[in-house]
Amino acid sequence: MPPLPGFSGNGFTSRSEAVAASKALLRPLAPYLSQGHARVKIPVTSGAHFDDTAGELEGYARPLWVVATLLAARRHHTDEADAASGELLNHWVKGLQNGVDPSHAEYWGAIGDWDQRMVEAEVISFALLSAPADFYTPLDETAKSNLKAWLNGLNGKIMPENNWRWFRVFSNLALIQVCGEDRDTYWPLIKQDLDTLDQFYLADGWSSDGIWRPAVTDVKDEGTGENAARGRHADYYSGSFAIQFSQILYTKFAAELDPQRCSIFKKRAHEFIQSFWSYFDTDGTSTSSPRSAIPFGRSLCYKFAMGAFYAAFAYAGLCDDSHSLTSHGAVKGMLLRHMRWWAAHSQDIFWPDGTLNIGYLYPNMYMCENYNSPQSPYWALKSLIVIALAQNDPFWVAPELPHPLQTTMAEPSQTSVQVVKPARQIVCHSASGRHHFLLSSGQFCVWPMKATQAKYAKFAYSSAFGFSVPTGPLLAQMAPDSTLALSRDGGETWAQRWISIGETEFRLVAVEGQSAGVTAMVSRWKPWSSANVTIESTSIPPCDKWPDWHVRVHRVRSYDPLESPFTAVEGGFAISAPRKGDNRVMQTTKLPDAAHVSLDKMDQDGMAMETAHEALVVSEAGASGIVDFSPRSHGAIARGDVMRPDPNTNIMVTKTMIPNIRHERKSWDAEEVIIASGVFAVAGKEGNSKETEARWLRRPGLSFSAQGEKKSDKTAISIFADISSQCFRS
Numbered sequence: 001m002p003p004l005p006g007f008s009g010n011g012f013t014s015r016s017e018a019v020a021a022s023k024a025l026l027r028p029l030a031p032y033l034s035q036g037h038a039r040v041k042i043p044v045t046s047g048a049h050f051d052d053t054a055g056e057l058e059g060y061a062r063p064l065w066v067v068a069t070l071l072a073a074r075r076h077h078t079d080e081a082d083a084a085s086g087e088l089l090n091h092w093v094k095g096l097q098n099g100v101d102p103s104h105a106e107y108w109g110a111i112g113d114w115d116q117r118m119v120e121a122e123v124i125s126f127a128l129l130s131a132p133a134d135f136y137t138p139l140d141e142t143a144k145s146n147l148k149a150w151l152n153g154l155n156g157k158i159m160p161e162n163n164w165r166w167f168r169v170f171s172n173l174a175l176i177q178v179c180g181e182d183r184d185t186y187w188p189l190i191k192q193d194l195d196t197l198d199q200f201y202l203a204d205g206w207s208s209d210g211i212w213r214p215a216v217t218d219v220k221d222e223g224t225g226e227n228a229a230r231g232r233h234a235d236y237y238s239g240s241f242a243i244q245f246s247q248i249l250y251t252k253f254a255a256e257l258d259p260q261r262c263s264i265f266k267k268r269a270h271e272f273i274q275s276f277w278s279y280f281d282t283d284g285t286s287t288s289s290p291r292s293a294i295p296f297g298r299s300l301c302y303k304f305a306m307g308a309f310y311a312a313f314a315y316a317g318l319c320d321d322s323h324s325l326t327s328h329g330a331v332k333g334m335l336l337r338h339m340r341w342w343a344a345h346s347q348d349i350f351w352p353d354g355t356l357n358i359g360y361l362y363p364n365m366y367m368c369e370n371y372n373s374p375q376s377p378y379w380a381l382k383s384l385i386v387i388a389l390a391q392n393d394p395f396w397v398a399p400e401l402p403h404p405l406q407t408t409m410a411e412p413s414q415t416s417v418q419v420v421k422p423a424r425q426i427v428c429h430s431a432s433g434r435h436h437f438l439l440s441s442g443q444f445c446v447w448p449m450k451a452t453q454a455k456y457a458k459f460a461y462s463s464a465f466g467f468s469v470p471t472g473p474l475l476a477q478m479a480p481d482s483t484l485a486l487s488r489d490g491g492e493t494w495a496q497r498w499i500s501i502g503e504t505e506f507r508l509v510a511v512e513g514q515s516a517g518v519t520a521m522v523s524r525w526k527p528w529s530s531a532n533v534t535i536e537s538t539s540i541p542p543c544d545k546w547p548d549w550h551v552r553v554h555r556v557r558s559y560d561p562l563e564s565p566f567t568a569v570e571g572g573f574a575i576s577a578p579r580k581g582d583n584r585v586m587q588t589t590k591l592p593d594a595a596h597v598s599l600d601k602m603d604q605d606g607m608a609m610e611t612a613h614e615a616l617v618v619s620e621a622g623a624s625g626i627v628d629f630s631p632r633s634h635g636a637i638a639r640g641d642v643m644r645p646d647p648n649t650n651i652m653v654t655k656t657m658i659p660n661i662r663h664e665r666k667s668w669d670a671e672e673v674i675i676a677s678g679v680f681a682v683a684g685k686e687g688n689s690k691e692t693e694a695r696w697l698r699r700p701g702l703s704f705s706a707q708g709e710k711k712s713d714k715t716a717i718s719i720f721a722d723i724s725s726q727c728f729r730s
Contacts, residue, residue, distance in 0.1 A: 001348045001357075004028070010343040012336045015387060015396045019073075021343070022066040022384045028354030029063060030088055037095035038106035042355045044374040046365065054116040057108045059375030060095055061120035066381045067092045068127035069388035071134040076390045093134055096124065097143045100150040111153035116371070118154055122167040122246070125151065125174035129253045130388065132178045148179050155189055161229075162200075162210040163242035165193040170246070173254055187257070194261065200243065202234065205272025206422035207244075209237040215503040222501060223446075231446040232500070233456055234423040235297025239276055240308035244269060245382060248312040269318055273325050276309060277334060278418040278427040281436040281463040282403040283341065291683060292341040294427070294438050295651060296461045298449060300360045301368055301377050303349060307338035308382035314395045315385050321394075324407075328398035336400060339383060356380065360466070360651040367469045367651050369449055405429055415547040419519050424504040426521060426539070430547035433695065434622070435683040437462040437573075439539040439550060441521035442504035457497045458482040459539055459552055464622060464683035465573040466652035468645060479645035481574035481658045484537070484554055484675070486527045487567040495527035497537065509540050512720040518543050520717075532559040538717060546700045546719075548682050551629070553702070553717055554675040558668055568663040569641075570677045572615070572626035574656040577644065579605035580620045585655055588642045597625070597640075599693040608642045608657055615640035615659035616696065622683040623692050628661045629676035629702045636673070637664045676702055 003009065006024025010017055032040050040059025041052075048055055067089055098104045111117045127135045139147065151171045159168065172190045175181040200207040213230040216222050223230075237243060247265040255262050283291040293306040310331050313319065320326040342349075348362035356377035357363040389395050401407075405416055416429040424442040429435070443456045451469040460482040461467050468479035475494055478485060485494045505522040520540040527533060533556065540551040552570065577585045586608045591597065593612035606619040616625035628638050643658040650656045661677055678699055682692055703718045 001350055001362075002352060002354075003347055004350050004354050007343055008346045010340070012340040012343060013400075015389070015391050018336075018339070018384060018387050019070070021339070022070060022381070022387055024354075025356075025378075025381065025384075026063055026066065026088060028350075029059070030091075031353075032059070032355075033091055033095070034106055036098040036104060036106040037091040038099035038104070038108065039095075040375060042351075042374040043353075044351065044355075044357075046358065046372075046374055048116075048373040048376070049370045050116040050373075051109075053109055054120075055373035055375055057099065057117060057120050058373055059378070060092070060099065061123040062375065062378035063381060064092060064123045064127045065378075066384050066387065068131045068135070069385050072131040072388050073390070092127075093138070096127070096135055096147070097139060100146040101143070102146065108150070111150070111157060113158040114160070115157065118157070118159055118164055118167045121151060121154055122170045125167075125170035126249065128174040128178045129170070136178050144179065148175060148181060151175055151179075160210075161196065163237050163246070165197050166242060166246035169193050169197075169250070170253075173250070173257070176257065177253060183257075190258075197243070201268075202422040204275060204420075204422050205244070205268040205270070206234055206275075206420075207238050208232065208234045209243065219501045223499070229446060231444050231456075232424070233297065233443050233445045235443075235456070236299070236302075236306050237297070238423070239272065240306050240310075240312075240382070241299060241302060241379070244272055244276075245308050245312045248309075248316045248318065251318070252316040266318060269313060270320070270323075270326060272309070273313065275418060275420045275427075277325060277404055278416075278420070278429075279438070280307075280334060280338060280403070281429075282405050282431075283337075291434070291436060291463045292338060292345075294436065294461050294463045295360060295466050296438065296440070296455070298369055298445070298455050299372075299379070300455075300651060301358045301372055302379040303356070303360065303377060304339060304342040305380045305382045307335050308385075310335035310338070311383045311386040315388060319395065321398075325404065327401065328394045329401035330404070332395055332398055333400040333402060335383065335386065337403065362654060364648055364651060366471050366648060367451060405431065415542050415544050417518070417541045417543070419506065421506065424521065424523075426519065426541045428541050428550065430542060430682075433548040433682045435462065435464055435548065435681050437464070437681070439521060439541055441523040441537070441539055442500040444499045446499070453483075453496045453498045457500075459484075459497075459537070460550065460573070460679070462573055462681065462683075465575055465624065465681065466650055468574050468649040468656065468658075469651065471646045471649055475569065476643060476645050477649075479574065479649035479656070479658065480569055480571040480643075480660065481645075481650075481656075482679075483571055484535075484552075485569045485571070486556075488528070488531070488564055490565045491567055497523075497525045497527075497535075500525045501534070507538070509538075510718045511543055511545070512718070513545065514543060518719075533557065540717070540719065543719075546698065548695045548698075549678050549680050549700055551700060551702065551719065552677050552679065553629075553704075556673045556675060557671060558673075559671070561668060563667050566665045566668045568675055569660050570626065570663075570675060571643070571658050571660040572677075572679045573624040573681050574645065574650050574658045575617050575624040576619050576621040576653045577608075577617070577655045577657040578619070581605040585644065586617070586619065586657065588657075597696070599689040599696070602689050610640040610642050610659075612639050613661070615642050615661070616680070617642055617657045617659050618689070618692060619657075621653070623681065623696070624657075624659055625680040625696060626659045626661055627678040627680070627699060629678050630661075630663070631674055631676075631704060633673055638662065674704065678702075 039056035172186040251262040281291040508517040536555040538553040588608040597616040613628040
């Protein structure tokens with residue numbers, strides 16, 4: 001795909017460069033504006049679950065994130081009002097009048113129950129609130145009446161119990177603040193939705209996208225009744241895509257109307273920023289490997305919208321120079337590094353005409369959701385609302401400060417581990433290994449969404465290696481990176497973690513040489529609802545001794561013997577597979593069972609090797625490997641394997657390999673089986689094979705011991721130095 005002039009390669013070092021990027025993103029849409037300027041239809045044939053008119057409304061509304069801010073900024077930046085840009089921006093002003101006019105051919109239609117139009121109403125309300133002199137004042141009385149009627153159409157309609165409630169809040173807020181409607185009529189409606197949104201709050205500034213499914217004493221009762229439609233997910237919708245973003249904008253536009261709640265939302269934003277920074281890698285410029293925000297959850301076709309929390313934080317004036325994470329320079333650095341990274345890695349995010357495509361780093365329909373129309377990706381423009389701030393605003397004047405990890409990690413080998421309890425995640429960073437990733441435990445989404453297990457229920461998600469989504473039901477089509485896939489019918493069908501049982505536990509795991517141990521996460525889940533099999537999975541993060549390794553331990557319990565073959569496949573990170581020299585996918589070398597994977601004879605273009613208990617892939621993207629730490633078990637066979645999954649399964653690169661350990665049993669007569677793995681990863685092409693090999697061989701070992709009166713009560717896990725680089729067997 002061609003780069004987009006003005007955006008691709010943009011340095012994002014100043015407001016003028018951010019404005020140039022914003023205009024560059026708008027220009028390709030101009031040919032696809034309808035005659036009345038109320039709709040945009042990108043010429044790509046793909047459908048969403050809603051009607052095409054709503055999709056074309058998306059195309060009109062979502063660019064308003066920057067159209068409205070550019071128009072508002074003209075008040076203090078008259079030099080930016082060039083004729084070409086001014087004409088383009090005015091098209092959107094004209095489109096609003098026609099879109100809400102029931103007699104016009106481009107009328108968007110009345111808002112119904114569960115209607116996509118509800119989503120776009122928030123952006124339109126933002127345009128009214130941020131640039132009323134452009135979008136409301138010029139309208140004649142008929143147009144104003146039409147606009148008010150259209151926005152009022154959200155009231156009394158059924159909408160999901162999730163972030164959508166914010167869309168109605170902003171529509172009613174615009175009716176009061178801009179359209180002059182009666183406060184006594186609309187304020188109770190705003191308060192009702194805000195009371196619902198308050199039920200999503202978790203802790204430390206985090207909210208889930210909907211009410212968090214409660215854990216109950218009897219697990220059989222979990223997910224029943226009204227809780228059946230509720231999941232447990234706190235993702236980018238908790239921050240940049242929706243909830244925090246909307247809360248912060250509310251503090252700007254409703255400060256006089258609702259000062260008490262605005263104070264609460266400001267406090268939550270300042271709490272949220274204390275952990276949200278950790279989801280962003282330190283690298284904003286390097287093209288050696290993709291490393292920026294950690295991709296996780298749904299709607300990743302919104303691309304650089306992941307940084308919108310920081311844009312809103314600055315836009316609403318929440319920066320506070322008395323604290324390191326909230327200062328103008330710190331917030332500026334987090335946002336602009338993020339945008340700079342996307343500008344440097346934008347070679348495949350645009351169609352040839354310059355419009356954004358559906359996908360993450362390249363066009364990919366396997367990862368999209370049923371609510372993605374060709375126009376949906378323009379939600380990404382939320383991250384650019386900061387251009388509304390004047391050139392002399394403290395945000396633009398302040399020097400850009402480095403990533404928090406670059407200021408706090410004095411020792412290059414130090415490992416940073418941040419426990420984010422509200423999200424049930426641990427964010428991990430190895431400065432020397434250049435790898436930034438998170439461990440996740442217990443999140444799930446119950447909606448009938450494509451690739452839901454892949455987006456929420458894997459054990460790890462990486463800023464360098466991303467994650468993979470399935471293309472079909474076979475194992476190579478499922479692309480089981482960072483997960484445990486199980487089959488009880490010889491590989492005909494496979495199950496992975498999806499819905500967890502009970503709440504995630506945080507436990508301390510003993511580590512040799514560290515008095516405090518490390519915090520691990522434990523989740524419980526059932527691979528098959530029809531079988532009496534439960535799994536307790538423990539995820540153990542890296543530590544200073546083993547900065548490139550994390551460990552997973554699964555206690556698989558069966559209370560009914562399985563006569564059929566049982567197979568389990570534990571996957572490491574998916575890594576780019578093409579060789580550097582000729583771009584061919586690497587071939588896998590099988591080593592003798594007694595051997596260990598060594599890099600002594602590694603081809604300069606990479607290697608893929610497997611032994612009885614290990615698998616390792618080294619490519620230009622870095623290194624990804626896995627080692628079997630499972631205790632010996634009678635009747636079980638384990639072997640290292642390098643899988644070549646379907647192309648286009650990974651959201652960041654098109655062709656990957658997945659190192660994995662394959663466990664097989666002809667039948668299952670044991671009550672409990674332990675599957676344990678050490679997962680290794682180093683990102684980027686920096687360093688050399690000797691350094692990578694040393695890191696690969698400096699691995700942890702495991703020991704297991706039962707605690708309590710019954711073996712099934714708890715198993716203590718100890719980690720110790722594996723000096724001989726041998727897999728430990730107890």
